[in-house]
Amino acid sequence: MTTLLTDELDPRLLEHRRELTGYCYRMLGSSFDADDAVQETMVRAWRGLGDFEGRSALRSWLYRIATNVCLDQLSGRQRRALPMDLSGQPWRPVEASLAARRPGAAWVEPVLDRMVVAEDADPAEQAVQRESIRLAFVAALQHLPPRQRAVLLLREVLRWRADEVASLLDSTVASVNSALQRARATMAAVGADADSEPLDDDHRALLSRYVDAFERYDVDGLVALLHEDATQHMPPFEMWLRGRDDIGTWMLGPGAGCRGSRVLATTANGAPALAQWRPVPGGGFAPWALHVLEVRDGRVAHISSFLDLDDDLFRRLGLPVEPE
Numbered sequence: 001m002t003t004l005l006t007d008e009l010d011p012r013l014l015e016h017r018r019e020l021t022g023y024c025y026r027m028l029g030s031s032f033d034a035d036d037a038v039q040e041t042m043v044r045a046w047r048g049l050g051d052f053e054g055r056s057a058l059r060s061w062l063y064r065i066a067t068n069v070c071l072d073q074l075s076g077r078q079r080r081a082l083p084m085d086l087s088g089q090p091w092r093p094v095e096a097s098l099a100a101r102r103p104g105a106a107w108v109e110p111v112l113d114r115m116v117v118a119e120d121a122d123p124a125e126q127a128v129q130r131e132s133i134r135l136a137f138v139a140a141l142q143h144l145p146p147r148q149r150a151v152l153l154l155r156e157v158l159r160w161r162a163d164e165v166a167s168l169l170d171s172t173v174a175s176v177n178s179a180l181q182r183a184r185a186t187m188a189a190v191g192a193d194a195d196s197e198p199l200d201d202d203h204r205a206l207l208s209r210y211v212d213a214f215e216r217y218d219v220d221g222l223v224a225l226l227h228e229d230a231t232q233h234m235p236p237f238e239m240w241l242r243g244r245d246d247i248g249t250w251m252l253g254p255g256a257g258c259r260g261s262r263v264l265a266t267t268a269n270g271a272p273a274l275a276q277w278r279p280v281p282g283g284g285f286a287p288w289a290l291h292v293l294e295v296r297d298g299r300v301a302h303i304s305s306f307l308d309l310d311d312d313l314f315r316r317l318g319l320p321v322e323p324e
Helices: 017-028 031-051 058-074 095-099 121-133 135-141 146-157 162-168 173-191 200-214 219-224 245-251 254-258 313-317
Strands: 226-233 241-242 262-268 269-278 286-294 299-307
Touching: 017 031, 017 058, 017 135, 017 146, 031 058, 031 313, 058 146, 058 162, 095 254, 135 146, 135 173, 135 286, 146 162, 146 269, 162 173, 162 241, 173 226, 200 262, 200 269, 200 286, 200 299, 219 226, 219 245, 226 245, 241 245, 245 254, 254 269, 262 286
Parallel strands: 226 299
Antiparallel strands: 226 241, 262 269, 269 286, 286 299
């Protein structure tokens, strides 16, 4: 793939980069793949800009290119998932549960809000953007065939008209409406409408308490912030836990190496999150995990702990390698 420096690109293209990253992330389920897709979109647009005659809006033209890039990437691929999608039964909070592991390409990956949510959008639009990058929603999207996925996102998230989507996909309005109906049915069947709450001051206060307890490794204090039936999974491992007692047991057992960690509060996938650097032998800290917290009724209902086992997650998300 040709790599373009930012200062080589036409400013008109750069204006759309963040929203295209969000679109490609929802399509692909990976912030890493989304970066690559947007880069390829920019390369194709840069090469074709001289022949662009304004027959359609520049934004529509870029979405056409991005959609084709994503469809190419998805061709022949297995869908990405989250550990709880693979097994109906929770695992035991013991070291042996770490035996099953899958490569990074098997999993839905996280994205920081700042990478895909427009800072200058009005609050209502920001809320839509955050809701549509929720992990449950992005994981549910992966059940859709690629073209249905594009139709759903263009119609329901971006609010394009059916005729606009039909033009982008070289299809018909009837075909687009049919694809949308099937996509909605699949999303409902896989639970895409799971409860979620918008970010507000109460969530930020809860995250602050969670960060404080984690840094002190006050497991009792952490467990008190969880729902009784809270769940946690830890990609790239297949295991997942249910119940605050088992989560606490894990933290005091196989997860005890996280004691003494440094953490940083942030937002990811439209939810409170914290980046974690774990202490290493001989001193210092190394990137370890990004924890995304799903909150319900004032407590943490689920923890998605994305482990940075290859020192690549933090770098690709733009997080510092060392805590500040």
